[in-house]
Amino acid sequence: MIGLHGVSHTFGSVAALAGIGLEVGEHEFVAVIGRSGCGKSTLLRLIAGLLKPSEGHVLVAGERVEKPRRDVSFMFQRPALLPWRSVLSNVLLPIEIFGLAQRKYRDRAHELLDLTGLGGFEERLPHELSGGMRQRVSLCRSLIQSPRVMLMDEPFSALDAITRTELSEELQRVQLELPRTVVFVTHSIDEAVLLADRIVVLSPRPGRIHRIVDVDLPRPRALGQVELDEVSRELRELLAEVTA
Amino acid sequence: MKVVLPVLGLLAIIGAWWLATIVFGIEPFLVPSPADVVAEFLEVPGYLLEQSLITLWEAVSGFGLSIVIGVPLALLIVGSTVLERMFYPLLVALNAVPKVAIAPIVVVWFGFGISSKVLMVVLVCIFPIVISTASGMKSTPGELVELFRSLDASRHHEFFKLRLRHAVPQIFVGLKVSITLAVIGAVIGEFVGSSAGLGYVISLSGGSANTSLAFAAMALLAIMSVALFYGLSYAERKLVPWSEEHRVV
Numbered sequence: 001m002i003g004l005h006g007v008s009h010t011f012g013s014v015a016a017l018a019g020i021g022l023e024v025g026e027h028e029f030v031a032v033i034g035r036s037g038c039g040k041s042t043l044l045r046l047i048a049g050l051l052k053p054s055e056g057h058v059l060v061a062g063e064r065v066e067k068p069r070r071d072v073s074f075m076f077q078r079p080a081l082l083p084w085r086s087v088l089s090n091v092l093l094p095i096e097i098f099g100l101a102q103r104k105y106r107d108r109a110h111e112l113l114d115l116t117g118l119g120g121f122e123e124r125l126p127h128e129l130s131g132g133m134r135q136r137v138s139l140c141r142s143l144i145q146s147p148r149v150m151l152m153d154e155p156f157s158a159l160d161a162i163t164r165t166e167l168s169e170e171l172q173r174v175q176l177e178l179p180r181t182v183v184f185v186t187h188s189i190d191e192a193v194l195l196a197d198r199i200v201v202l203s204p205r206p207g208r209i210h211r212i213v214d215v216d217l218p219r220p221r222a223l224g225q226v227e228l229d230e231v232s233r234e235l236r237e238l239l240a241e242v243t244a
Numbered sequence: 245m246k247v248v249l250p251v252l253g254l255l256a257i258i259g260a261w262w263l264a265t266i267v268f269g270i271e272p273f274l275v276p277s278p279a280d281v282v283a284e285f286l287e288v289p290g291y292l293l294e295q296s297l298i299t300l301w302e303a304v305s306g307f308g309l310s311i312v313i314g315v316p317l318a319l320l321i322v323g324s325t326v327l328e329r330m331f332y333p334l335l336v337a338l339n340a341v342p343k344v345a346i347a348p349i350v351v352v353w354f355g356f357g358i359s360s361k362v363l364m365v366v367l368v369c370i371f372p373i374v375i376s377t378a379s380g381m382k383s384t385p386g387e388l389v390e391l392f393r394s395l396d397a398s399r400h401h402e403f404f405k406l407r408l409r410h411a412v413p414q415i416f417v418g419l420k421v422s423i424t425l426a427v428i429g430a431v432i433g434e435f436v437g438s439s440a441g442l443g444y445v446i447s448l449s450g451g452s453a454n455t456s457l458a459f460a461a462m463a464l465l466a467i468m469s470v471a472l473f474y475g476l477s478y479a480e481r482k483l484v485p486w487s488e489e490h491r492v493v
Binding site: 048050067068069070073074076077078080082083084093094096097098125126127 | 385387388390391392393394395396397401405406409410412484485486
C-alpha cells in the first residue's frame with residue numbers, strides 16, 4: 001500500500017532522513033519509534049505529501065505522491081479541532097472540504113462517534129470537552145473519509161497517562177473493526193508493542209532505519225500482557241543502541 | 245455586582261464633582277454643577293437627542309463602512325506578500341497623520357454634509373480593523389493550517405473556512421477599539437465644519453460660553469460610546485463563545 005524507495009530529506013543543510021526504504025502492506029499497522037529529532041514526523045509528512053522528498057520517491061496505492069491524497073488521512077499530536085465548530089461539524093470537515101454531500105456522511109459520523117464513546121456530544125463545542133475526548137473527535141475525523149491509509153503523528157502524546165492507555169486500547173478496537181493501513185509515529189514503547197504488526201526503529205541525525213521488529217502476537221492484546229514484555233525489552237535495547 | 249460597581253463609581257465621581265462646585269464656589273460658566281447640566285438638557289431635550297442621533301448615525305455608518313472596506317483589505321494583505329509590501333507602510337503612514345490635520349481638507353472635498361463626517365470616521369476606524377483582522381488571520385495555529393493542507397484544501401477554503409473564522413475574536417478587539425474612535429472621528433468632523441451633531445453643539449456652546457450645554461453634549465457622547473462599546477462586547481459573547489477561555493479583557 002505504501003512504498004518508500006531511497007527516500008532522503010534535508011531541511012536547508014540539515015539532513016533529517018537518509019536512504020529510507022520501507023514497504024507497508026494493506027491493513028498493516030506499522031509503528032515508527034525513535035528519539036525526538038530522528039525524523040519520525042518528517043517521514044509521515046513525506047508519505048502524506050505535505051513535504052517532497054529531496055531524493056527518492058514515495059508511493060501510495062502504486063501512485064507517486066505529489067500532493068496530499070483524499071484516501072490518506074493525517075492525525076496530529078494535538079486534536080487540531082476548529083473551536084467554532086460543533087463536534088459533529090468538526091468530524092464532517094473533510095467531507096465539506098472535499099465538496100461531498102454531507103448528509104450522506106452524517107450517519108457514518110454518528111456511528112464513528114458512538115464507536116468512540118462520544119454519542120450524545122455531537123453538538124458540543126471542543127472547549128467543552130476533555131483532552132481525551134477531543135483527540136477521539138480527531139480520530140473520528142480522520143476516519144470519516146474511509147481512508148485507505150491513516151498516518152498518525154504521536155496522537156496520544158499530549159494526553160495524561162490514564163487517558164493515553166485508554167485511547168491506545170480504543171485505537172486497537174477501532175483497528176480490529178475497521179482495518180486500515182496505518183503508520184503510527186510514537187516514542188512510547190508500550191503503544192508500539194500494543195498496536196503494531198511491525199515496529200520500525202529509527203536512528204537519529206539523519207534518520208535511518210536501524211532495525212525492523214516483527215510483533216507476531218495475536219489480537220486483541222492488552223497492556224501489561226506478559227507476552228509483550230519480550231518485545232518491549234528488545235525495543236528498549238535497540239533504542240539504547242541507537243543513541244549510543 | 246457587574247452593574248452595581250460601575251454605577252457606584254459613577255455616582256461617586258458625580259458626587260465629588262457636585263461637592264467641588266459648591267465647596268469652592270466655582271462659577272457655573274467655568275464648571276457647571278451636575279444639576280446645571282441636567283437643567284440645561286431638560287430645556288432642550290428634543291434638540292439634543294436629535295443632534296445625538298445625527299452623530300450616532302455618522303459614527304455607526306462610518307464604522308460599518310470601515311468593516312466593509314477594512315476586512316477585505318486585510319484579506320488582500322494576508323493573501324499577497326506583494327500587496328502587503330506595497331501598501332502596508334502607506335497604511336501605517338495614513339494612520340500616523342493626525343486626523344485633526346486632515347479634517348479641514350476632508351471638509352473642503354466632501355462639503356459640510358454627512359459624507360465628510362463619515363469619511364473622518366472611516367479614517368480613524370479602519371486601521372485597527374485592518375491590523376486586528378490581518379494579525380488574527382496570520383496567527384492561525386500551525387496545526388490547523390497543516391490539517392487543511394493535509395486535506396488538500398483550496399486557498400479559498402483555507403482563507404474563509406479557517407483563517408478568517410479564526411481571526412474573529414481578534415477582529416472583535418479591533419472593533420472595540422474602533423467603535424470608541426468612531427465617535428471621536430465624527431466629533432472632529434463636526435468641529436471643523438457642520439451645522440448639526442453633538443460636536444457642532446459643543447463648538448457652538450464654547451463660542452457663547454454656555455458651558456452647561458457643552459457638558460450636556462459631552463455627557464451624551466460618553467453615554468453613546470459606552471453603549472456602543474458594551475453592545476459590541478455583548479455581540480462578541482454571543483458570536484464567539486469559544487474565545488471566552490482565552491479572553492484577557
